[in-house]
Amino acid sequence: MAAPAHGEDSDDGMDEFMETFKTRKYKNAFNESNWEEEFDKVPMFMKTAPEEINPEKHPDLACIQSIIHDDERTPEEQARSLKDEGNEYFKEKNYKKAVVSYTAGLKKNCVDLELNAVLYTNRAAAHFYLGNMRSSLNDATAAKKLKPDHIKAILRGAQCCMELRNHTEALEWCDEGLRLLPTDKKLLELRAKADKHKREAERDARKAQIKAKKEKNEREALLAAIKERGIKLLKPTPSQHRASDGEEDDGGSSRALADLELDGIGSQEATGARVYMDEQGLLHWPVLFLYPEHSQTDFISAFCENSSFIDHLAVMFGEELPPWDTERKYRPPNLQLFFEDHKKGNLYQVDLEKSLLNVLQNQRFTVKAGTPSFIVLVSGSPFCKQYLSGKKVQRLK
Missing domain, CATH: 1.25.40.10 (Tetratricopeptide repeat domain)
Incomplete structure (x- = not known):
């Protein structure tokens, strides 16, 4: 059989490809080890699209995307x-x-x-x-x-x-x-x-409104009770109430008391305690005792205004003394109590038999941060003499 003329050869070279395919293995064929990976490269069978479509790595996808975004x-x-x-x-x-x-x-x-x-x-x-x-x-x-x-x-x-x-x-x-x-x-x-x-939201809103009204009434009653007693309060920081440092309420300014809204008379955030009024109309204050000689403190969360200082000190320094009192000298008869005038820095000695209310009503006393504080020293001790030296000390009448 004569060889075909040149013009009769396949234009697309398919005959040549088929002859070669019989003797040479197809390099890009799927095999058992990579068929799933190769299959995933085919747009029709892809499980997830690649984050970025690179025309060289994903020519089919790039072609499809160009069709999708064809502006024509x-x-x-x-x-x-x-x-x-x-x-x-x-x-x-x-x-x-x-x-x-x-x-x-x-x-x-x-x-x-x-x-x-x-x-x-x-x-x-x-x-x-x-x-x-x-x-x-x-x-x-x-x-x-x-x-x-x-x-x-x-x-x-x-x-x-x-x-x-x-x-x-x-x-x-x-x-x-x-x-x-x-x-x-x-x-x-x-x-x-x-x-x-x-x-549920409406019910909770009603409960919150009732609670807020109750707290407002209690707050107003408490502030009124403090005002009636003539107790002075040191206002909070300027950032809280836009007041200057050292500004205080002298009991005659209703606006100042309203502005305080218990922020100036409550130490709840710091200590978990706050001044409150009981059913008998008595005030109970959180009170702080400072022991500068040993850098120690005592905190009484509810000191009734009618109680005397000696009542509490007798309990705190009774039979069982604190471990830091190694010399066993903090006995009630040995103790002296002072408060500081925040304006002048003077110290005032407190009679231990006096009630808390009696001291709070003194014109020199100011309640700071809602917590009256007092300094406790051992009378006649070297530290007491050194601590008081150079300070103006007055005894309250």
């Missing part, structure tokens, strides 16, 4: 392709990329209102799973505006309001959806949940 197609076609792209990302739970795709689709400004409504609704879903509830609600609102009967958008809006704890608005979304689909199970369940949470 109509805005509707491009937006629909971007919607599908976003849906694929959404299925892969790559919500950030889904948002990007849906946003790109919306930017095409196509005239298909229903398509735009779907893009908004889908982007609302992606935002929802990213935790961007406010953005999700905005998209659901935009979708409903374009398509008022879009149940998915209405349901998403209701869910966002629930997450934002806006139960009243959630009920409005649910009611709007139930007017369209009165038997929708999801909307009915969501409405029942929103109504329950709304009732």
Whole structure:
């Protein structure tokens, strides 16, 4: 048989390829060890899209993407392709990329209102799973505006309001959806949940209001009692009440007392205690005793204003003395009590038989940070003499 003429050869070289294929193994064929890996490179069978599409590594994908983003197609076609792209990302739970795709689709400004409504609704879903509830609600609102009967958008809006704890608005979304689909199970369940949470929130608000009113009345009664006793209070820091350092209430300024609102007479944050008035109308103060010789302190959380200092000191320094008193000299008969005039720095010695109220009412005494404080020294001790030297000391009458 004569050899074929040159013009009769295959134009695409398929005959030559087939002859070569019989004797030479195909290098790019799948095998048992890598077929799954190679299969995953084929766009149709990919489980997940690569983070970045490199035309050299992923030529098929690059080609498909160029088709998707082909500007020669109509805005509707491009937006629909971007919607599908976003849906694929959404299925892969790559919500950030889904948002990007849906946003790109919306930017095409196509005239298909229903398509735009779907893009908004889908982007609302992606935002929802990213935790961007406010953005999700905005998209659901935009979708409903374009398509008022879009149940998915209405349901998403209701869910966002629930997450934002806006139960009243959630009920409005649910009611709007139930007017369209009165038997929708999801909307009915969501409405029942929103109504329950709304009732609970209203109940809690009422309780909080009653509690706040009670606390306000107690606070006003307490401040009035302090004012009646003529007790001076050192105001909190300027940042708290815009008062200058050392500004105090002399018992005659109702505005100053109102401004304090217990911040200036309560040490609850620091010590867990605060001045209070009992059922008999007696004040109980948190009181601090300072022992500068040993850098120690004692704290009495509720010192009744009618109690004397010796009553408490006899308990604190009774049979069992504190471990830091190694010389066993802190006995009640040996103790002297002082308070400091915060303005002049003078010390005033307190009669241990006096009541707390008697001392608090002294014109030289000022309650600082809601906690009256006193210095305790051992009479005649070397430390006492050294501590008092150079200081002006006066004994209260």
